[in-house]
Structure formats: structure tokens, C-alpha cells
Amino acid sequence: MKFFFLPLILTGFIKGHLLIEDITLPPKTPPEIGALCFDELGQLYVATRRNDIFVTTPTKAPDNFKWKLFASGFHNACGIYSPKPGQLLVSQMAELTEVIDSDSDGVADTYNNLSNQIGLSGNYHETNALCPDGKGGFFIAAGTASHNGPTFWNTNQPYSATGRRGRNFSSVQWRGWVMHYNPTTQDLTPFAKGFRMHNGIFLDSKKRLWCGDNQGDFRATSPLYLVKKDHFYGHPSSLVWDPKFPKDQDPLNLPQDKLDQMRTPATVLIPHKAMNRSCADVTEIPKNFGIYPGQLLVADNNGHRITRIMLDEVNGELQGACTHFINQPKEKGGLRSGNNRFTWSPDGKQLYIGQTVRGWGKLAEGLQRISFAGKIPFDVETLKLTKTGFHLRTTLPIKNLSQATITATSFEYRDSHKYGGKRLNTKKLKVSEITQIDPHSFTIAIDPLDPQKVYSITLKNLNSSDNIPLFNRTFYYTANQLIK
Amino acid sequence: MNPTINRLLAILTVTLSISSATHTSIDDFQFGICGKPEIYPTIKASGFHYVEASTKLLTKPNLNDQAFASHLKSHLKKQYQIPVTNSFISIPLVGPKKDHSSGLKYATTVFERAKKLGVKKIVFGSQGSRTPPDHYDLQTARREFVTFLKLIVPEAQKRGLVICLEPLTKDNLMPTLASAAAMCEEINAPQTLGITADFWHMMNNNDEADNIRKFAKHIKHIHLAEQKGRTPPGINNQDLSAYWDALVASGYKGLISIEASWRSPISIKTHHARSLQVMKKDLQKAIQKSKSQTGSKITPHPEGRISSVTYNNNPLGTPQKPLILRTYLPDPGLDQQVLANHHHAGPSPKYSPAVGRDVPGTYFPINGIPAAIAVNHGKGFSYAWDTTECRLLYTWSDGFLDMHPYWGTSDQGNRTGFGYLPSLTGTMTYMAKGNHPLTLNSQPIKSPKFLGYSITNNQPTFRWKSQDTTIHTTITPSPKQNGKFTITHHTENSTVFGHANLPHTTINHPLPNHLSITISPNPNLKNQIKSTTSDSESISIKTGEKLFLKYSCQMCHTIDGGKSHGPTLQKLHGKKRKFSDTTITADETYLRESLTHPNAKIVPGYQPNYMPKFPLQESEITSLVLYLKSL
Secondary structure, three states, X not given: OHHHHOOHHHEEEEOOOEEEEXXXXXXXXXXXXXXXXXXXXXXXXXXXXXXXXXXXXXXOOOXXXXXXXXXXXXXXXXXXXXXEOOEEEEEOOOOEEEEEOOOOXXXXXXXXXXXXXXXXXXXXXXXXXXXXOOOOOEEEEEOXXXXXXXXXXXXXOOEOHHHHOOOEEOOEOOXXXXXXXXXXXXXXXXXEEXXXXXXXXXXXXXXXEEEEOOOEEOEOOEEEEEOOOOOEOOOHHHHHHOOOOOOOOOHHHOOHHHHHHHOOOOOEEEOEOOOEOOEEEEEEOOHHHXXXXXXEEEXXXXXXXXXXXEEEEEOOEEEEEEEEEEEOEHHHOOEOOOEXXXXXXXXXXXXXXXXXXOOOOOOOOEEEEEEEOOOOOOOEEEEEEOOOEEEEEEOOOEOOHHHOEEEEEEEEOOOOOOEOOOOEEEEEEEEEEEEEEEOOEEEXXXXXXXXXXXXXXXXXXXXXXXXXXXXXXEEEEEEOOOOO | OOHHHHXXXXXXXXXXXXXXXXXXXXHHEEEEEEOOHHHHHHHHHOOOOEXXXXXXXXXXXXXXXXXXXXXXXXXXXXXXXXXXXXXXXXXXXXXXXXXXXXXXXHHHHHHHHHHHHOOOEEEEOOHHHHOOOOOOOHHXXXXXXXXXXXXXXXXXXXXXXXXXXXXXXXXXXXXXXXXXXXXHHHHOOOOOEEEEEEHHHHHHOOOOOOHHHHOHHHEEEXXXXXXXXXXXXXXOOOOOHHHHHHHHHHOOOEEEEEOOOOOOOOOHHHHHHHHHHHHHHHXXXXXXXXXXXXXXXXXXXXXXXXOOOOOOOOOOOOOOOOEEEEOOEEOOOOOOOXXXXXXXXOOEEXXXXXXXXXXXXXXXXXXXXXXXXXXXXXXXXEEEEEOOOOEXXXXXXXXXXEOHHHHOOOOOOOOOOOOOOOEEOOEEEEEOOOOOOEXXXXXXXXXXXXXXXXXXXXXXXXXXXXXXXXXXXXXXXXXXXXXXXXXXXXXXXXXOEEEOOOOOEEEEEEEOOEEEEXXXXXXXXXXXXXXXXXXXXXXXXXXXXXXXXXXXXXXXOOOOOOOOOOOOOOOOOOOEEEXXXXXXXXXXXXXXXXXHOOOOOOOOOOOOOOOOOOOOOXXXXXXXXXXXXXX
């Protein structure tokens, strides 16, 4: 392969499965990547934290992109989308901005404020992510503020003293919400609430809307949410902006069991540290990539990892499992930490991942590109609940199921006002009836099998028929419900 | 006078006056060692330029004129280069034992003799003479010291000497460059009074290296040593690059003295050459670094290729291609009418996520503008246009923004503290006041809506809407006068503009729907942007006191119950305050409000709108409140 001729530092491999390349950014540019997108012409736009949006047409060589400054004047743009070449939608701190290159000279000249209805208090944490709704409009994830920073005396949009309380707070309107922008009516309307820091929002090929969130207050661990209209996702501060929420109530005073009743649970709970420390962007693997088509990936903004999601439909509702897609540091050919935004090359074969660490943790920023290197990993491809346990399907035929050691535990997470939460009620489970269904799949029975638990399943000594050891050993299944 | 000294001084004078716009080179610096004059031949052999000797020992003020004449003669014969001296004075200058008349007499003799000896600069550390006794009121001591400086500065000036105030370790009168700079500002004799920046004392006092750059205009002399053991450079190989970088960035050129402890096994004789080598190498490195950075400064925002901003935390545009930077901006003290369309935050109880309820303490908002656009036309002109108010908020010259508090350093990238606002650099030239100055068909501007902006010939034109009329607004600096600018509004329909009559403005109204207003710099705003102390300065009564002095609060408020322009601050905390309509207790909230919104409540008998809003950072407000509570 021609990549072997590139300097070693620019490329790495994940056991021959994935090729990871380091993209050289424009000179003198602080490589703090806030957002990424491709346009129809295959041009890649990269928004940086400090002010700029660059454009390039990617080349095979990762160190030879010709960059051009497309637009500047953006305060921490964390969402970007190109409806058509020469036009960008950008969510920056103070507004949702439409950027147009009206004379087609390759440089933007018109900046339109589509909406500044999402308030800005002056807190550094109030970033906004965006994704298209598939019908010409957009969803915007409006992050909350952090108690590690102040508000200003003068805010943009209404301020709530009640919303100001708490660790991550919603002192100005629509913080902690997913909003919808309708280009026809030019209206910004509330869509869903109860988020803490949904740093990334994504509409999948089945028009399902996804957000991750970050472990913290009211988040025992980082969750992945299927976002539905008018649903509440458990972080109370945003409720101060809900017209239906009683004006005289402080949502922080709601008892936790009340919040638990009100909220829609996470589709998948992603165990903290074991899997992911701070969920950032979500994406779906295209058919063309080579492995795991249609599965979701979640970036870890605080680790050299990407989490792979295996969805399962139970009683008509989605829940599912997670494991690592990549868990390998750059020094060993893997990823930087600070994984923030995903975008796919138009052919669906390359996943670009923009990295930034925003004032916490070690500096880890830049742009990398992931492609399938040709060798299919031996891994669990799907993990589904059965009436008595789980059904596992692997990517390659299994050689030695009878020699495998399979163990399982269950545990729970309980959200609270406190920051993060431990695994609770961890139980060792009995694994039995290990039954091979076909060369690729087998079932196990688990006892006891209860709802509202996270199941950790560990497989040891399992090889493929051509003797490849299993890529991941541990898989976490979130069972909101059991099969009725 | 010794001809060699004369020549050296001529070189120094020339190099010092070269503008910092040219690149610094290693030849712009002269290196010396603090020590006895006799070391000169030894260190000269390795490339040092001079010795910094003791003022007292060199000028011998106690000798009678005749004895001094013979000392002078024998000294000049030796041809030692001693352009600067330290250890100035030991007569008490502050406190109950102060003796200004002896001090002045002594200083005058010293200056006269120093001049004859070819000395050009006198370092004023002399901690003993300016340390007040315990429990002595520091502000009084400071006032006494300033009084003494005012006495001696004219004497030094007459003789062409420069006095270099030196902040020292455990210095309670002048612990930082900022505090020394405040004195220089107060006395305002830029040719005669400056500062010695001593890296060693700065490290001991946590005075940030970058302050050398911040207070560059006052820095007249440099001392250095490594922190541990005060060893000369190169002995413990301490990384002093932050100091060298700041020094080069400050544009300083001239003398650099090692003031170190040459204790066995280190000695001047055995180690001076290594120290010089290390200093030169470090300085060369800093110069290289600065060249690569200023390279991007000189050509900001070129077509294509590189970013509009880099790791340089002082980004700049050019008049041809202004830099449009969207970021949080400081509120330099705008009145509430200017920010009429903003919403108002307030103090919030501290909430503990650990215990899940409020705990004692309060979070206070800070003074910032959330959604403005900063535009820089190069060093000559910058402005802040606000998308919430749809109006120009302020303009300033000779700088732009220091983004360091918000962007952090290139190797860390984190905000520097709770109050992370970028700071304004330069001189304020215009600040909006009162209601929106425009009217549309005689109606005031109501709920303006920001539509966006368009770039034509690299210049932005803002589009906004009020009363269903779209207004196009462009701000253009005068090419001739720094700080002067024209703001043009036009609409495409037949709306008739009106504009409030404001000072420093000329209104040109060629068509009903076209208005251009030319505004000249307002000289009263000269001191609006004060270099604020670093946010990393600890929050303490002491810091509060320093700020109190820095902003000259004592000009209007006594702390001893005496009368002045404003009410006394003595025992204010907890006191009942009577206002025309209400009585309140002067609690912490009131003290803070008085700092952040000084005209919210006016004590009867005092002038409203007298006290300005100072550009204080959150941590500074906290320190000031602590200090006020201690009075």
C-alpha cells in the first residue's frame, strides 16, 4: 500500500484493521478543532476554536492538503454544516450564522444571523452543536454553563436567577435544550430538554436524532440519548425555561425519584473510564466503510477512544450495548485524546475526526483520518437481549466456543446532583446454556436477568476459525427493559 | 570625563532610543555584573561591558569636596565602565523616623558626584530606607515615599540621571512591577524615573514575567539571577526563558546586570564567563522566537494560506484587511442605557453539588459583553460593535486585545482564571453613552435586530433592523488621525435619520436616509483602559490594598474618616447607610455593587455620576472587597 511510504509519525494501524493518519493543518493555526463538515463537492471545512473556518480538498497524502481560509469571525464555532457549496451553517457562541460566498471567489463575504435566541450569559461553557434535520432545517444542542466560570452582569437573552444555581447551570434561555430551526418560518423552537452537555448532535440514516452527554451532575456516567420531541433527559436546570414548568419552583429542589420518573432514560449507558469519559460527537458508519455498517460511534473528548454502539430493539424501544471501536493512543498508532467532531468523506470510506481539549487535560488537538485497512477484526458485531440472556453475533466464524470463558456481572448507575456516580449493586451472574447457533453466533443464559441494569459480559479464549483472538473482551449492555 | 565611558554612554543612549519596531539583536544589550569596580578588567576580558557598583562606595558622599576630587581623579584613571550603581540610600524615608531633608541633601550629593563619575543610572532598591515599622499604615508610607521621590526626581533630572525603582523580595511598599509602575505614573517623569526589573525578585514575588512586557515603557534596567540560591545564570541551569521572552517582547534594549550571590564554590573569577555565555544564548533564543512571532504579526490575515489568528495572543488586522474577531469582550464601564437591550444577571448563592444545596458565599457576575464583534484595523484603530444593541460600543487606539486570559498559552490553551475576559490594550478613544443615538423618522431605536454583516473590499458593513427598516452601518477610521473615525448609516427606503448631538462629533446628513458622523478621540477617556493586574494574583486584603492604590481610590475616599470627594471608607462594612428613600446595611453586596455599579446608590451630599466604573476583574473585586472590609 502506498501509505507505507509516508513518514511513520503520520500513520498508524489498529492491528491491520484500521489505518489512522494525521492530517497536517494550515501553518501557524492553533489546531483546536471545533467542527467539521464536507460539502457536495467533496471540500472539507474545518472550524477552529479561535476564529476561522478553513477549506480544503483532501488528498491521499495526509500531509499535503492545500488549505484556504474560507471565513473568519466565529466565536468558538462547535457546529457546522454545508447545505450546498459556498454556503455554511455555523453554530457559534452567540448565534446560528449562515455564511455565504456570494461571488463564488472561494471566500465568504456574507454573514447572516439566523437566530440569536439561544441566550449567552458570558460563561465559557455555553457552546452549541448543530445537525441538519433532513428537511432543510436544523437541530441545535445548546450546552449549559459551568460553575467554573462566571456569567456577565449583562446577558444576551433573558436571565433566570433560579437557572443560575447548580453546578452546570442554565441561567439564560434554552441552555440545556435541543432546539429546532425552521428556515421557512425562521423560527427557533424548543424540541427537547434536560441535557447537561450534549457536545454533539446527529441525525442517523433512519432519521433518528442522537445526542451524547457528559458524565457529571445528574449523569452518573456518560449516556447516549435517542432524542424525542418534548422529552426530558434528566438534568433539571433547563426546566426553568419550560413554559409548562411551575414558575415558583426551583428544579434543583425536585427529588431525584421525581426526576427519574420524568426523564427518558439513556438508550445506552457508556461506563465511565472503562469505555468513554466525555461523550462528544455521534456518527453512523456508512455502508461503504467496510465494517460495522449502520452502527453508531461516539467520540471520547477525554480519551484516545471511540465507542461503538450496538443497538437492540426491545418491545419497540431502542436500547443496546457498547464496546471500543478504537482504544489506542497516538503513540501506539492510534488516536489523540480530545476527540470532538466526526465527519465522513463523501464516499463514506474515511472518517475525519477533529480533536481539541478545551482547557482541561493534556493538550491533544488536531485532525486525524480513519479508514478500513482491509483486515476484518474478529469482534462481537451485535449483542442482543433474549428472553433468558443474550445473543451474540461475531464478525468472523468462531473456532472454539467450548473452550471460551464467559463471565457476566450486572450493576446500576444512579444519577444525582453529585458529580458522576459509581457502579452500584454489582453482582456476579451465572452464565449457562452457551449454545452455538451458527458459525457466527451463539446465545448465553444469564441468571438473574433483571431490567434497569447494565450487563457487563466478558469473553476470554475465544478465537476465530483462522485463529484471530477477539478484538474486544468486554461488552456493556444497558437493559432498560426485558423482553415482554 | 573618561572618553571611553563617554563613548559607551553614547552607544547606550543611541541604542535605547531606537524604536522597538526594528528587530532586537544581541548587540542591543550590554552585560554587566554587580560587584566591586575592581572586577572590571577580569570580566571585560570575557566580553562583559561594565560593572554595576555600589552607589555609596563609588560616589563617597561622606567625603568633603577635596577628598572626593582626588577619589574621582584616581577612579577615572582606571577606566572602569560603571554606567549604573545600586545600594543608593540608608536614611529612613518613611515612617515616624523619616528624614526627607537629610535624604534630599544626601541624594543631591550622590547625583552630583555620580554624574562626574560617568554614572547614568541609579538603582533605587534600598529596602531599609523605605520599609515602614510594623503596623505602620502602608498607604501613609507610600505617600511619604512618593513625596520623597518628588523631591529627588528634579535633582536627578538636572544631572541627566535616571532613577530605577526596584521592587524587592518581601517588599511591602513596592512588591511588583505594577506597583512601581503606578508610582512612575503618579510622578510622571518618564525620562528620569523608571523601574529595575529584577528577575530574581520577580520570581520570589510571583510577579509574572509577562509584566516586563506589560510595563515596558517604565523598564529602564534589568537585574537577574537564578531563583534557587540566587546563583548567577548557568549555574543551576534554571530556565529563565519566560523572562527573556518578555524582555525581548517589551522592546527593551540596554543594560543587563547579573545581581547574584557568588558564594563558594562559585566565584566571579571562575564562573563569570559561563554566565555570559548562557545569558547570550538564552537571549538569542528569545530573539529568534520573537522574530518568528512578529513575522506573523507584521503580516496578519494575508490572502488564503494561514489563519486570521495564530498562537499570538495579540492578534492584529491591517487598515486594508481588518481583523474581525468574535469573542467575549470587556465592558470598560458602559452605562446601562447603552446596554438597554441586554438582560441582567445578579449575584447567585454558591451551590455545592457535593451536598446538593446552597452553601455560604455568593457568585458575582463580571463585566463583559457577550455578543459583540471586535474589529481591528491595525494598531491605529479598533472598535467593538454589539449585535445585541446594534450599535458601536467603544473604539480604541494603539493596541487591540490581549487574548491570553481567554485563549491561554500555546502549550496549554486554557483560560487563566474565573474572570477570563480578554483585556483591552491601548487607549480608549470613544465610548457610547446614553440611548441609541439614531432616530428613524423621529422615533427612537426600539428592540433592534442584528441581521448580519457583509464584507466589501475586506471591510464589514453591519446590517440591522428597527421599526421594519434595515439599516446598513459602516465604521471607517480616519487615515490621518489616530482614533478619529466616521460611522455611516444608510437605508434603502425613505426613512429619515436623526442623530443625537454629542461631543466630539460632526454630523453630515447629505440625504434623509444617509447619515455620517465623524467622531474625534475623546481625551477624557485616556485613562479608561488601565493595565489590570494579572488574574493569577492571589485574592487577599493585600492585593485589594494594592489595587486601591493602583486606581488611586485614596484620591476621593479617605480611610481614616476624613472628608474628600467621596465618602470615607473607614469602618464602612456593616455600617448603616442612609439614602434619600431607604436605609441599608453596607454589606458585601453593597460594597460590590459600589465597585461594579458605582452610581447605583449615591450617599446624600455627594455628586452622582462622579465615580467611574473601573475595569476590574472578578478576582480584583473580591480582593478590593476584602480590603474594604478590613478598614
